[in-house]
Amino acid sequence: MAKKQKTFRPKARVPRGFRDRIGAELIAEREMLERISKVYEAHGFDPLETPAFEYTDALGKFLPDVDRPSQGVFSLQDEEEPGMSLRYDLTAPLARFVAENYDGLPKPFRRYQMGTVWRNEKPGPGRFRQFTQCDADTVGAPAPHADAEMCTLFAEVIEAAGVARDDFMVKISSRMIVDGLFEKLDLDGDDQQQTRLDVMRSMDKFDRLGEVGVRHLLGPGRKDQSGDFTKGVELSDKNIDAVVSFLQSTPVNQNLQGSDVADANRQNLDKLMRLLSDTKNGNAGIAELSEISRQVPDDYKGSVLIDCSIIRGLEYYTGAVFEADLTFEAKDDKGRPVRLGSVGGGGRYDGLVKRFKGIEVPAVGISVGVSRLLAAKEFISDDRISYEGPIVILVLEKDQMTEYQKMAAELRAEGIRAEVYLGGSNFAKQLKYADKRNAPLAIIQGSDEREKGEVTIKDLVLGAELSKNIEDNAEWREGKRAQVSVKRSELAAKVKEILARRG
């Protein structure tokens, strides 16, 4: 009783949190990366490539931690010690590279790097487990000059990526002034590390949860709309007031531009002075922020805003922190407002190389989230990113294949994408194929044309335009206005002309 053997068919599916990308999206990303790296190179940064894998112990200062075993990192299960993991950012590999090659590198060492990173986290909308980052860092240069350059660089890069200057803002703050705040609140004891972390986490949510939400988090705790409860930090009312007041140094939801930014920065620094001038860290932080913003070139002063609610990388950054935010309003397909938010971050991390070398090496850098920028650009320009397919040369007579290939070669020689139809279908199907490929033109040579020494060039874009006003099939077929016949020898020149006419 031979039962039919069931053949195993794996389910064809992309792994959770990952995605396939094709055509237009890849081309758009490639162009954006090219423009970004041009800016980095113009500033003197050299390209660097490091492998996708690093030894796990090189990856981060939280890894492999006891209480959080490799959380968020894809690791190989292997006998090998210390084991390898996919990099989750480009900064840790940079620190490793600098430590490994320290003696031979020019100092300061300035490199940019674009590459894929992986994070083993729960995916969300616009949030994937594999994505591209584009970083620039200066290693071995102290504040504030290098920090000021990073602010300018950030603005230049985002502008180069295609976002208008009024549509984004580089926000800066400093970990030192937050430390100043902790001094002021008597939270600077060695035994209060955890409290400081919790307070910073709460502060980081200011833009999303607002004053009320943050007050709950700092106090008794907060219940979200699904009924889930987040434990609070249980600060005193007086301290909560102080933290909130600190966060509100910069007015939120107010689109500042140009000289307004300079005013806001001045007011902000004044306020910080009143609040924190009697603290050691606060003073140092204020001086540094003030100097950084002073050193930003006039041209970009309107794009660099001091904003104390910027927190970022809790245990990571030691000085300035940056964040690039999009400031324009966007709506999704259903007309609901969309929070576009941050398209990049960065800051000063003076402790990273120390993990490897034991010596303090000051470093500062930025990281641009390329996919976020791409998504944002789709909101800016309403028309979807689309690109033209190749010109398709139809095959009407199979024995003329060599001739068709010759036509394609002639077009390619002029720098025009062209391909000969390689399927097995009839005329109408071939045109349908060309249509689906988004081909601008189709090249037609059947026996009629061949005998006259001609080719027909059909303008598919114009044809689609004309068809809108035609209901009748006979008229649609007869009215061959969207095509011209030219001498065979003039093919390439004529195609070029038609494409140029359209722009």
Add this chain to the structure above:
RNA sequence: GCCGCCUUAGCUCAGUUGGUUAGAGCGCUUGAUUGUGGAUCAAGAGGUCCCCCGUUCAAUCCGGGGAGGCGGUACCA
């Protein structure tokens, strides 16, 4: 990780108060309009009703578990 909602054709969704052949629109395939995309017309393909277990004479529908998706929240170097 935690909380809530959802899962029926390639896509968007109907539907079955538990019953034999599960539907629509769009898309797709084929054909007609004698060598022209669109429109029109005709025909057709496509489903383990997310998966597993249970209740039942009978489960796409009820119960339990799991997976995936969406939203919120936590973490985010």
